[in-house]
Amino acid sequence: MKNRKWKWGAPVAVLAATSLVAGCGTTSPGTGSSGSAPAPIQVGVVTTLTGVLAEYGKEWQRGFKIGLEYATNGTDTVNGHKINVIWKDDAGAPNQAVTDAKTLLENDKVDVLAGGVNSASAIAMEPLAKSHKTVYVVGPAVADSITGQYYNNYIFKVSPNSYMEAKAAVLSIPNQTATVAQLAPNYAFGWDSVKAFKSLATQAGLKDVLDVYADPAATDFTPQLEKIIQQHPKYLFVTWAGAPGPWKAINDLKLQQQGITVVTGIPNIAAIQALFQGFDGMRGFTTYYYTLPNNAINDYLVAHDKSEFNTVPDLFDPDGMAAAIAIVDGLKKTNGNANGDTLSAALAGMSFDGPKGTYTFRKQDHQALQDQYGVVLKNETDFNYPVPTLTSVISAQDSAPPVLNSGSGN
Template sequence: MTRPDPYSARARRVLAATGLVALAALAAGCASPTGGGAASNAASTGSSVKIGIITAESGPYAPYGEEYLAGLKAGLSYLSNGTDVIDGHKVQLVIDDDADSPATAVADAKDLIGQGVDMIGGTVDSAIALQVAAVAAQNKVLYIAGPAAVDSLDGLNRYTFRSGRESYQDIATAGTFVGDLTGKKVVVLAQDSEFGTANVAGVKAVLGGQGASVSSVLVPLSATDFTPFTAKILAAKPDLLFVAWAGTNATQMWTTLNQQGVLSATKVVTGLANTATYPATGPAGSKIEFLAHYFPGAGGGNAYEAAMTKTVTESGGTVDLFTPDGFTAMQMFAHALEASPTDVSAMIKALEGWSFAGVEGQYTVRAADHALLQPEFEAKLTGSGTSWIPQLVKAVDPNTIAPPVPATPAWSTSGS
């Protein structure tokens, strides 16, 4: 795939989310991220706060970027009671397309900071998130990463937080339902990318820590023929195959695994991706155990999920895997904004240690490294043909899958 020119591809626009549906039933204060009615003094200042959002609107991860943005806008509508005003400040989302290009994202981040944005959020790609985080730290701007799952965002610098889950939490979730792994062989099938290698490291840390022998089969992002890789898996004779995948070639991958007999030769665990991928598993769907970051109803249903779903649906969209990441990001932005619209130190202090209810359940921003502790889920797919439905097997407690706590935050010695 040829990537577009990073500048001609940029689809910058300023959104005040004026077309979003107001949630009248939530207008009595429960819309506040802290439970106090964030929009109650809407006319008190008249000031404007810009939040720069960098995410994929084109490129291979565009569908994930769309989900994130839908959740972000729904969160703004919910938290402001449809006014786009939070704690007396008119919130504007300045959205840039990173086109899945680190160079474009870095240029966007610098440009947004030059425009005077008060906070930055977003991006689906882990490699991009790491680079944007570095720019944010250099310029002392708050950054809340989106669906990017790379573990090393934790403790990277004091300005960086995240609104989604991380790879460690995915692997730890699988570790709660794969049984005793002492002496077992585990093979990780993943793409040769930041996301893929992070998953390999996570499996070695978590499942390897439970006594498994862990190896990996890494596949180039551009691969279309997966037969050579399935041969390596079969030759290894694993007791467990952990598949970590994100992108547009999942159909070919699952088809090959099924045709080559991998799914019947070993136990397969993978993450439940967005809804469009369910049919891609084909007959493999019923043979896989899924760890799930989110699917509709996973959190048992609550006011946050109901509000998000209502707004996204009435705006013509569909709630999916990363929609909650956008909604959660807006909760975090709003909480930071309530501390101060301009003082980044006050924003950071407000977010550190903050525990709050959201779409998936209870979240906690760990003060030590800014990891976002949150529940994940075990699920199964039921159905056939093009119709598959995820069903909850169990919810996994956030503390059970929490990443290790660092002895000392990185910024305590680096000063950044």
């Protein structure tokens, strides 16, 4: 089935803020009474299904569901334990994320925690994973501090971090002696991205001449862009998540016509369609586009997104799928034991196969190392958006970030 036309904000099944439980039962994992089936394993997911970042949460949710199907051969069972998933919608608000996580941990008694679209929400939930000694698989939040300043032994970050994305961005700039400015949102995601890019750009020979921040909910970016135009860098690296973002203003002020080349991380399909019309030929990087990986697991993801959700995988579908595969593979190593310390020990240093190839949870900080992709946007027949086309595979080794935690996660 070909389905190549996409609409901004196309309807996807939206979950209410209340819990939706796949399966039933609240018993802690382990062997039931004599002759009974092993107790179910409860996985609680806090993600964003309404609000500005809802599309990202919905993508992650689709991928997680498909990943659980893939990893368990459609049984939703590991070592005899049924896996039940409880979903919570934090609407992108850190306070709500904390409330949801507390409910999952204290009322629903979940054995594993997952999710976190907004970096601030993920960071806010990390202490709860530690205090409840529960593994928390984070994604798709990207802030370096998740596995750095706020790291603890129960945190496993399946999504790339800001450094990894910044390294990919630097590698996508052909002139490594040019001047560059940055525009980013004024919160943890933006701060970490700017810091990482500046360090890497300087190491590569680029000169970072200006860093400008804007409110994540801003609609007028003229003041920030005018500052950048006054500096007139050769390149402008834009870090942004969500719509509408600064793209219309960049077009309206004709930055590229003024000799300022825009470089960015390529977002999901709906955002490409809505924001990047007229950006044919723009170079950048992406963590995923569904035609870029060449492996059987990605083929499974593409086929099941089409058959189950009438769409193709988007930016964060593979992230959700990888999270589910990692949880199941970890539980297979522990023979179904979801105890936080036991499962953490099994996941630390573990490599597993996912839709982007091989992922490895680095033992020192539990950041998942993984490939990324250099791309150029190209107009193609039958697509109503410029298509990310592969220019290079940026290997997990080439984009591996430094270990940023203190060395103690207790």
